[in-house]
Amino acid sequence: MALLEISPSYAGSRALPPNDLSSRPINPLLAFKNRRPSLPCSARRIPRILCSVSPNQVQAPVLSATPAGATIKRECFGVFCTTYDLKAADKTKSWKGLINIAVSGAAGMISNHLLFKLASGEVFGPDQPIALKLLGSERSFQALEGVAMELEDSLYPLLREVSIGKDPYEVFQDAEWALLIGAKPRGPGMERAGLLDINGQIFAEQGKALNDVASRNVKVIVVGNPCNTNALICLKNAPNIPAKNFHALTRLDENRAKCQLALKAGVFYDKVSNMTIWGNHSTTQVPDFLNAKINGMPVTEVITDVKWLKEEFTERVQKRGGVLIQKWGRSSAASTAVSIVDAIRSLITPTPDGDWFSSGVYSTGNPYGIAEDIVFSMPCRSKGDGDYELAKDVIFDDYLRERIKKTEAELLAEKRCVAHLTGEGNAYCDLPEDTMLPGEQ
Ligand SMILES: NC(=O)C1=CN([C@@H]2O[C@H](COP(=O)(O)OP(=O)(O)OC[C@H]3O[C@@H](n4cnc5c(N)ncnc54)[C@H](OP(=O)(O)O)[C@@H]3O)[C@@H](O)[C@H]2O)C=CC1
Numbered sequence: 509m510a511l512l513e514i515s516p517s518y519a520g521s522r523a524l525p526p527n528d529l530s531s532r533p534i535n536p537l538l539a540f541k542n543r544r545p546s547l548p549c550s551a552r553r554i555p556r557i558l559c560s561v562s563p564n565q566v567q568a569p570v571l572s573a574t575p576a577g578a579t580i581k582r583e584c585f586g587v588f589c590t591t592y593d594l595k596a597a598d599k600t601k602s603w604k605g606l607i608n609i610a611v612s613g614a615a616g617m618i619s620n621h622l623l624f625k626l627a628s629g630e631v632f633g634p635d636q637p638i639a640l641k642l643l644g645s646e647r648s649f650q651a652l653e654g655v656a657m658e659l660e661d662s663l664y665p666l667l668r669e670v671s672i673g674k675d676p677y678e679v680f681q682d683a684e685w686a687l688l689i690g691a692k693p694r695g696p697g698m699e700r701a702g703l704l705d706i707n708g709q710i711f712a713e714q715g716k717a718l719n720d721v722a723s724r725n726v727k728v729i730v731v732g733n734p735c736n737t738n739a740l741i742c743l744k745n746a747p748n749i750p751a752k753n754f755h756a757l758t759r760l761d762e763n764r765a766k767c768q769l770a771l772k773a774g775v776f777y778d779k780v781s782n783m784t785i786w787g788n789h790s791t792t793q794v795p796d797f798l799n800a801k802i803n804g805m806p807v808t809e810v811i812t813d814v815k816w817l818k819e820e821f822t823e824r825v826q827k828r829g830g831v832l833i834q835k836w837g838r839s840s841a842a843s844t845a846v847s848i849v850d851a852i853r854s855l856i857t858p859t860p861d862g863d864w865f866s867s868g869v870y871s872t873g874n875p876y877g878i879a880e881d882i883v884f885s886m887p888c889r890s891k892g893d894g895d896y897e898l899a900k901d902v903i904f905d906d907y908l909r910e911r912i913k914k915t916e917a918e919l920l921a922e923k924r925c926v927a928h929l930t931g932e933g934n935a936y937c938d939l940p941e942d943t944m945l946p947g948e949q
Pocket residue numbers: 613614615616617618619643644645646647648689690691692693710730731732733735757758759760761789839840841844
């Protein structure tokens with residue numbers, strides 16, 4: 509990874525090769541100035557030190573003291589090694605402690621919107637400094653450097669560290685949030701089962717890495733499609749992290765549904781509440797108009813055209829991603845980033861009384877009679893502590909039950925298809941024919 513965390517036991521055991529550009533460090537303040545390689549050195553038990561270097565400088569060891577007084581050798585670069593103590597600066601502000609946010613697919617379209625929102629403070633708040641740990645790959649590394657440069661150039665005060673890397677075991681180190689966006693999009697002639705396998709492998713590896721190196725209470729939001737089953741694969745490969753900490757992003761679907769109901773009723777979006785998306789982030793998803801409310805009243809009392817609700821509204825939400833691809837030429841990126849922000853904020857701020865939000869969560873123990881052991885979008889409430897509970901005051905009718913069964917059947921079929929990745933034996937793929945992502949028509 510490009511930004512090294514050097515602890516006393518680690519320092520000296522791994523020096524950065526001066527000309528290894530893939531290991532080139534990024535820091536928000538100094539790196540890439542005049543395209544000079546620069547090295548941010550940080551350590552939990554010693555003051556943070558940011559270092560930059562001219563390409564001609566000779567690498568020189570720097571001595572630093574631990575709080576216990578022991579001197580350790582740390583690799584830094586020559587006389588251009590600038591040192592200052594960020595912790596002392598932080599003490600002058602009434603800021604919270606730094607949190608580590610890992611983002612995969614960080615050079616992709618969604619991330620290009622999301623990272624700047626994270627860095628600006630609009631997600632975690634104006635008193636929450638953050639470290640961004642960006643995961644890329646061989647193919648995206650140059651682009652990732654470009655993203656990091658743009659972050660630097662934005663001079664966000666709350667963005668204290670940026671690091672980039674290709675190895676999830678390094679990038680996910682101590683992550684408190686993991687936003688897993690990177691995944692191969694489906695191409696022409698590609699079977700959904702093939703996508704499940706290719707992307708499933710990514711999420712199996714990332715689950716293992718989170719299990720090994722992330723914070724024990726890391727909150728994981730899986731965005732890369734097919735996100736529900738990728739989230740299931742991820743959590744199955746991370747047995748030491750609570751399954752409850754894994755989410756599949758269905759907040760974009762919730763936002764799309766709210767928008768359509770608001771349009772039909774002639775009200776502003778914020779008048780629509782209790783909007784549940786049930787099930788899979790696919791065209792079988794169920795936007796629940798039975799429990800949703802407009803101005804606190806059941807939607808069915810405000811929009812009495814039930815045929816419209818069952819047919820047009822439902823299909824419009826299910827296929828919104830596809831219509832957008834037709835118009836825009838690529839899948840939703842900005843609105844997806846906004847919905848990731850919404851999803852995080854829903855977990856870190858108390859849910860307004862009587863309302864709820866949708867998230868794809870682990871179904872075991874759910875009170876709705878939905879099959880256990882899948883990742884299923886359901887109505888959630890949070891106290892604002894990063895955790896959630898399932899909403900209780902939910903009603904069902906035959907139509908809703910029947911729709912929920914269909915999306916449940918799809919998720920159970922997806923699960924059978926990735927059994928080899930969840931440690932549950934041989935995979936058997938019998939996906940329903942009409943199973944599609946929102947972006948597929
Ligand atoms: N849940 C939701 O609501 C939504 C989910 N999505 C999904 O989010 C994901 C990312 O979308 P977006 O950012 O627009 O996509 P981009 O194509 O812009 O970026 C995707 C990133 O995925 C990574 N990736 C991993 N494996 C592969 C592979 N085999 N081939 C190509 N790229 C790969 C690449 O990064 P690297 O090389 O660094 O690994 C790439 O930068 C997609 O799966 C998309 O379907 C999109 C919209 C809504």
